[in-house]
Amino acid sequence: MGKGKRTRVTLRQVAQEAGTSPSTASRALAGNGYVAQAIKTRVEAAAARLGYVPDVSARTLKGRSSRLVGLVVSDLRNQFYAALAAGVEQSLAAAGHQMVLVDDHGDDARALDGARAFLAMRAAGVLLAPVGRQATELLVEHGTPVVEVDRRSGARGCDAVTIDSERGAQAAVTHLLDLGHRRIAMVLDETVWDTGRDRLKGYRAAHRAAGVPLSRRLVLDLGLRPADPGADIAAFLAAEPDITAVFAANNVVAEAVWQELQRRGSPVPKDCSVVSFDDLTWMRMVEPGLTAVRQPVYEMGRRAAELLLARIAGEQGRARTHTLQPEFVPRGSTSAPGRPH
Amino acid sequence: MGKGKRTRVTLRQVAQEAGTSPSTASRALAGNGYVAQAIKTRVEAAAARLGYVPDVSARTLKGRSSRLVGLVVSDLRNQFYAALAAGVEQSLAAAGHQMVLVDDHGDDARALDGARAFLAMRAAGVLLAPVGRQATELLVEHGTPVVEVDRRSGARGCDAVTIDSERGAQAAVTHLLDLGHRRIAMVLDETVWDTGRDRLKGYRAAHRAAGVPLSRRLVLDLGLRPADPGADIAAFLAAEPDITAVFAANNVVAEAVWQELQRRGSPVPKDCSVVSFDDLTWMRMVEPGLTAVRQPVYEMGRRAAELLLARIAGEQGRARTHTLQPEFVPRGSTSAPGRPH
DNA sequence: CTGTTAGCGCTTTCAG
DNA sequence: CTGAAAGCGCTAACAG
Numbered sequence: 269m270g271k272g273k274r275t276r277v278t279l280r281q282v283a284q285e286a287g288t289s290p291s292t293a294s295r296a297l298a299g300n301g302y303v304a305q306a307i308k309t310r311v312e313a314a315a316a317r318l319g320y321v322p323d324v325s326a327r328t329l330k331g332r333s334s335r336l337v338g339l340v341v342s343d344l345r346n347q348f349y350a351a352l353a354a355g356v357e358q359s360l361a362a363a364g365h366q367m368v369l370v371d372d373h374g375d376d377a378r379a380l381d382g383a384r385a386f387l388a389m390r391a392a393g394v395l396l397a398p399v400g401r402q403a404t405e406l407l408v409e410h411g412t413p414v415v416e417v418d419r420r421s422g423a424r425g426c427d428a429v430t431i432d433s434e435r436g437a438q439a440a441v442t443h444l445l446d447l448g449h450r451r452i453a454m455v456l457d458e459t460v461w462d463t464g465r466d467r468l469k470g471y472r473a474a475h476r477a478a479g480v481p482l483s484r485r486l487v488l489d490l491g492l493r494p495a496d497p498g499a500d501i502a503a504f505l506a507a508e509p510d511i512t513a514v515f516a517a518n519n520v521v522a523e524a525v526w527q528e529l530q531r532r533g534s535p536v537p538k539d540c541s542v543v544s545f546d547d548l549t550w551m552r553m554v555e556p557g558l559t560a561v562r563q564p565v566y567e568m569g570r571r572a573a574e575l576l577l578a579r580i581a582g583e584q585g586r587a588r589t590h591t592l593q594p595e596f597v598p599r600g601s602t603s604a605p606g607r608p609h
Numbered sequence: 610m611g612k613g614k615r616t617r618v619t620l621r622q623v624a625q626e627a628g629t630s631p632s633t634a635s636r637a638l639a640g641n642g643y644v645a646q647a648i649k650t651r652v653e654a655a656a657a658r659l660g661y662v663p664d665v666s667a668r669t670l671k672g673r674s675s676r677l678v679g680l681v682v683s684d685l686r687n688q689f690y691a692a693l694a695a696g697v698e699q700s701l702a703a704a705g706h707q708m709v710l711v712d713d714h715g716d717d718a719r720a721l722d723g724a725r726a727f728l729a730m731r732a733a734g735v736l737l738a739p740v741g742r743q744a745t746e747l748l749v750e751h752g753t754p755v756v757e758v759d760r761r762s763g764a765r766g767c768d769a770v771t772i773d774s775e776r777g778a779q780a781a782v783t784h785l786l787d788l789g790h791r792r793i794a795m796v797l798d799e800t801v802w803d804t805g806r807d808r809l810k811g812y813r814a815a816h817r818a819a820g821v822p823l824s825r826r827l828v829l830d831l832g833l834r835p836a837d838p839g840a841d842i843a844a845f846l847a848a849e850p851d852i853t854a855v856f857a858a859n860n861v862v863a864e865a866v867w868q869e870l871q872r873r874g875s876p877v878p879k880d881c882s883v884v885s886f887d888d889l890t891w892m893r894m895v896e897p898g899l900t901a902v903r904q905p906v907y908e909m910g911r912r913a914a915e916l917l918l919a920r921i922a923g924e925q926g927r928a929r930t931h932t933l934q935p936e937f938v939p940r941g942s943t944s945a946p947g948r949p950h
Numbered sequence: 951c952t953g954t955t956a957g958c959g960c961t962t963t964c965a966g
Numbered sequence: 967c968t969g970a971a972a973g974c975g976c977t978a979a980c981a982g
Contacts, residue, residue: 276751276975290953307952323731325669329975330957336730344695357711361711368709550895639961642962642967669974
């Protein structure tokens with residue numbers, strides 16, 4: 269022990285030890301086909317005694333695919349993706365699969381590298397939060413089941429699990445409108461994907477439904493990876509002093525907005541109400557708590573994994589998109605508008 | 610396209626397409642051995658044309674091991690582990706390895722299952738935040754390089770990367786003592802591992818160094834997965850009304866302490882100062898900000914992965930433990946003691 | 951119910 | 967510099 273066995277125990281050795289043939293030993297261990305109970309026991313004992321660990325690469329080579337499932341997320345340090353990954357892992361582990369996790373940092377090229385690696389390892393399936401359609405297309409083209417999560421790339425031939433962004437955003441903004449706000453800003457960091465676009469749609473739909481005119485000047489798009497979001501937000505708020513509420517399109521934006529409001533000393537919600545799309549730990553820790561649109565992220569990961577597992581199990585039928593509903597969580601950061609700041 | 614090729618392109622086909630033999634094609638693609646430049650180009654073109662994706666399971670079967678590296682963490686939804694995993698992934702991806710992530714939920718049996726799976730897939734190496742020594746021992750016994758992260762199981766034959774818990778805790782508690790606190794509580798959720806134990810040691814060492822007597826009654830051990838931590842903390846604070854400061858052993862505990870303090874309406878730091886070991890997002894978002902011991906978690910993940918990669922590359926020599934230093938971050942949640950609450 | 955045979959796709963001696 | 971041959975460990979026909 270502790271020396272690191274130079275040579276692994278193979279099925280052949282187990283068979284020998286049990287006084288039978290490799291194929292019988294294989295059947296005994298895998299539980300396929302007929303094996304006498306006595307022999308089965310004997311083989312199992314031999315395997316245990318020798319510390320046999322089956323070689324999945326041999327198995328994978330023989331069969332069609334491995335028990336590996338790929339997951340591509342855009343930023344593991346973002347709690348949103350971490351929770352997503354946790355949900356995926358949970359379902360996968362329960363089904364006896366392993367999760368290979370790739371962080372593409374929002375870069376399509378890295379996602380594509382990941383996809384190629386998944387192909388090479390004969391992954392049973394892949395889950396991804398797409399940043400482009402290339403990765404999905406490559407995978408689908410090669411016959412690997414794919415489920416897109418959170419965003420949809422628009423690629424054909426794959427299932428998807430998303431959250432109803434438009435509905436969630438509309439609920440959030442309607443809440444602000446109901447409170448009497450009329451100059452509601454929306455801050456986002458992308459309209460590249462359906463997430464950002466749909467949330468903007470929801471923001472607009474809420475205004476239309478309430479008969480409140482829209483103003484382009486109230487929408488601030490920071491862009492992905494802004495150099496200095498705080499400065500952008502500061503300039504925005506200074507340019508639009510009659511804003512009484514801000515709707516942040518996701519947790520990253522919400523954090524930047526919150527910090528800028530703190531920095532400039534604008535009391536929330538007195539000077540400015542705030543709502544976030546996506547509800548993280550800190551939003552219920554701060555005082556006042558942040559009103560938020562809670563996304564069932566962990567659940568989304570689980571659902572996506574289940575869907576993928578069904579496809580892996582051979583389920584046929586055309587691609588489906590499951591849409592989960594967010595939940596509006598009112599907290600202290602929203603109230604009727606005071607005087608403009 | 611989009612139909613899912615029933616049969617993958619093999620090296621044989623690429624060779625045929627390029628008008629050469631499989632072995633030459635292999636050399637051309639892998640870059641091993643001598644191949645005429647002309648043929649090499651031809652093979653590469655053929656591979657690209659056919660959309661060839663090498664089968665790693667065949668490669669793994671032939672060679673000793675795969676390019677898969679296992680990582681076992683205890684709770685992916687905990688930002689600490691998510692950051693750790695992100696750091697690991699970053700280093701691994703840069704080196705052309707893939708990360709297989711297992712969440713053991715603090716359960717040794719699941720970690721062991723993970724370890725067996727890693728063995729079965731001939732993982733090149735494994736990183737783990739141990740919950741017991743079984744997984745590490747199994748892996749080491751089979752000759753798989755292992756690096757333990759954050760905690761050490763005590764198993765022999767593996768490297769480790771940890772953070773100096775004792776030093777960090779001592780700094781935090783010394784800070785409180787320097788402010789004049791004399792009744793400083795410590796709340797933890799385990800003394801099972803060196804993390805909890807060392808932080809308790811640091812708490813005690815700080816007291817000894819300051820000549821302040823210790824009282825067992827000031828230490829609350831919630832235990833792992835407490836049913837109702839809030840209630841336990843409430844009871845504890847009620848039973849020890851002269852407490853003027855709380856040192857929370859990790860982010861989970863800090864969250865529970867913070868929420869209980871909010872709930873009972875005890876102003877921080879006037880009634881009670883608070884320090885957390887581990888610094889999460891919310892701790893700098895709340896008002897006042899939480900004084901914390903920042904751990905370089907992402908960096909720890911990176912370092913652990915580098916260490917493992919070196920072992921995978923064949924580095925010899927006895928097991929080493931890298932200890933990273935935490936950083937004390939004073940914020941608003943600590944001040945001189947007011948009157949006892 | 952069990953053993954023999956063949957071969958998954960790749961790499962790697964070993965001759966040429 | 968290139969091709970033929972063997973085999974990594976396992977499973978799946980197919981006979982027995």
